[in-house]
Amino acid sequence: MAQWARCAFDGVGEGPTAAQLEGAMRVALRRDRARWVVRAGRCEDALTVRSETPACLRGLRSRWSQMLPVAQRGVDDAIETDVAVRRVGEAWIAAQRECL
Secondary structure (H helix, E strand, O other), X not given: OHHHXXXXXXXXXXXXXXXXXXXXXXXXHHHHHHHHHHHHHHHHHHHOEOOEOOHHHHHHXXXXXXXXXXXXXOOOOHHHHHHHHHHHHHHHHHXXXXXX
């Protein structure tokens, strides 16, 4: 999980909170949306271990995959983006709990 967080976000520590990830995602989307979306798409593979997504990471990977098309749209729908970002944060919390 830490590898994925470092891949997708700048400035998050080893064990970021959901709020830190959500904040980093919002900053990245505002700063350079197109560039971050490319980076975020590449980082999805960091949630895979030996060509399979572990059960405890499936929810996070699913929410991440659902967020990417929202972020890729040329026109920003602030509400839809906020919901997608929050769902990734919620999935992060669940993954932290389940992957212990």
